[in-house]
Amino acid sequence: MAIRPAEQIIHKAAWLYYAHGLRQDEVAKQLDISRASVAMYLRKARETGIVNISTSTQLFAEDVLARQLEDALKLDAVWIAPQTEQAADPAAEVPVLAASVFLELVRKGDRIGVAWGRTVYAIADIMSYADLQDVTVVQLCGNLGAPYSYRPDQCTMEIARRLNAQGTNFYAPLVLTTEALARDLRAEPVIREQLASISDCDLALYSVGTVDADSHVVKCGALRPDEMDALRQRGAAGVIAGQIIDARGAALDCSYNRRVISADLKSLAAIPKRLMVVQEDKKFEPLIAAIAGGLCSHLVVGAGMARQLLDHAKTMAG
Template structure:
């Protein structure tokens, strides 16, 4: 089990101070803490053995990997779910860790943007109830007609319920039948205001989708398997909030994207805390694309995924 998000600050402070050689005031600035808090964390790091090499290598291997990945990619924070024999099943552990991380990142008064998918819904399903004050949870993209429990509106509503927050759903489909209709709908005052409000959010929670024949967009009927294959040939590498992105994390210029009702990528990038949760090994290339497109600031992944990412960014074969 990885360190709790609150305890992770101790490890991050020790990493910056002892490994990078930053002064305490520089650590405080990097982590948005007071210098007194940094001094306290460093003392706890010494007391618990985090800064002892033998102890750290035994107990904090994944945490050291998380810090290295943060440094290599430039992410604000990484949490790693272990996959060793003594750990719980990552598919069961991942939503629990992600829910804990999410609730520690959420603050009273925040606007929070939520996407969709099984990963997000599983996080909502295990999320404990918390009474956040004046929180608004908004939907990142339009709705799907498919009767899945992980539809965008279901994910938004359930997370709002867990936070005792106001939930705001999109009353529009994810994808329209024509570009003209989509353009006109995006211009409607209610939809226009909802789309503009995404950039004012403080936190986003989402995963990244793949472009396989059984991907969410295909299963919900937004694209056929043949159309998705064509999109892959045209450069699509993943899916963010229902939209196709290329290998650099940019929006694919295609008819499908122009027919989507979803937050534009620049609005998503404007959100300070962009928490992405990825478990499946086959999401590696889509995740790389999302990271390159600056669509991730905080990340929850398995040990093997973290190792693959570090290898990619350090130039070794993934």
Template sequence: MATPRNAGRGIREDAVIEAAWLYFHDSLNQNDIATRLGVSRATVVTYLQEARASGLVRISLAEEPFTRHRLAHDLCDRFGLKAAYVAPAAAGVEGTLKRVARAAAEWLPTLLEPGDRLGIAWGQTVFETVEAMGQIQTEDVKVLQLVGSVPSPFGFTAEACSTNLARKLSAECINLFAPVILSNAENARILMAEPIIAAQLATLGTCTKAIFAAGSCLPDSHVVGAGVASLAELDVYKAAGAKGVLCGRFIDAQGSPLPGPMDGRMMGMTLDRLRGLQMGLLVSCGSEKVVPMHSVLTGGYATHLVTDADTATELLDIAR
């Protein structure tokens, strides 16, 4: 009878590797693997979970069925997109977000080419997308932080998104060493003139592709929770017709940037420069994001979209 393989860290790692190989490569069932390794079936389940969590095993789905989905086709026709990826909706909001992020994580590397300069925004969906990615080897790709640092209590800061994405893509990272918003426009003007900041902002002009999410104008939205905009400022923009937030900036129903109290104080890529990129990948889902997504798509910022079936249906409904 085989000796149980749980006596030490190295031995356990060997067992995890062997269990993963037997299950995913040799197609043995969990009972057979348990007999082979001399452990319980529950231990085999734990080994397989560890293999997934550590990245030893990555399960991916072929993108074609999801990009050829009827809803994906309808989204492309309605909003002039190059491609859309529609994932099945899950039972809860968090479950659906995880599915959409996973879909974006699997799709994004296939959309990159040598020489790309990939801009990345911030937010939970963008952060979860990066977290779901495996390690990918890219050639001559740079990751650019599109917006300044956000003092976010949520953990998914702008620099965390850019740094982690660069690490996952084995790419060079160019962060923006400045706050996303300053107290007044004069301070912003002075900071933008600093050589290091000026060089980093100039690099944003080389951006060829970008990944971002659509933010809502609700009082509990991340743009308010992170301190980018106050509730009073939110009310000003909503009164002016704000329907969504893109890269920390408010947009109206047509996707046009709205003038307001944050003018001249923001640090990062301006929205006019997001249009016309080779790829603008919008990753968003949920009923509260439908109106902001519609604004982003109407504004022509996105060429590619990842969402779920329920959100896609709602998006098409309000677009009719």
């Protein structure tokens, strides 16, 4: 499996020092650690063979790919779940890695925003239990009807339960029938305060959805397949926290978005750590849109998606 999240900083320090040629004080400044810590991490990198590229395994190659993606996409951190012959479903490895990454990113007193969907619920379901102090987990968007699996409130409360944290749900539907009704509900003091507090989060956890018949907003009944198709023709590229985004990662100007009760995309982009987790390679275009919109600072993907992203970045740069 890939380098454990707790050890990733060793790899990052070695990458900056040996691959980028930065001095130890420059590495320390970029990683916001002491120079003494850099020296210690470089020593560990040599002792564990991380910098011995000539004898590295595929495991190391995948972590080099992670560092290359960080450089190319200007992301704070990237983790890659490797494709192995032993894994019956390579995509299933992504939530396992993401759950570990997520726990590494959470700090005492953090406020965490959580969206919804199969990937987020899979992360919550596999996450280890932790006893963190003064952590609050908040729902990033309105709720769905009872029959739908992986509802926003389920994802939020399951993660809060795993962290022994306080959970805060949105007591509003995801989509209203009219724009006026949605506007009035957003103006209600409780909902207004909840939406306004999203930018105060320290960490966000979400995935990005497709804009086709398999989209979760179609499957949950928020949009019909023909309505989604029409939005795609108008430039829809992905779905974030129930909202339709265009190729720039901005909210698409459409009636559906004006009827949605969800965190403003600018509020999401203001969260310091925005952990995006993507299992399926078919979500390449939605993920590119989310990255373009500044909605991702930390990324967990599979090896196939990672190579697609790096190839795309090279094409755009060249």
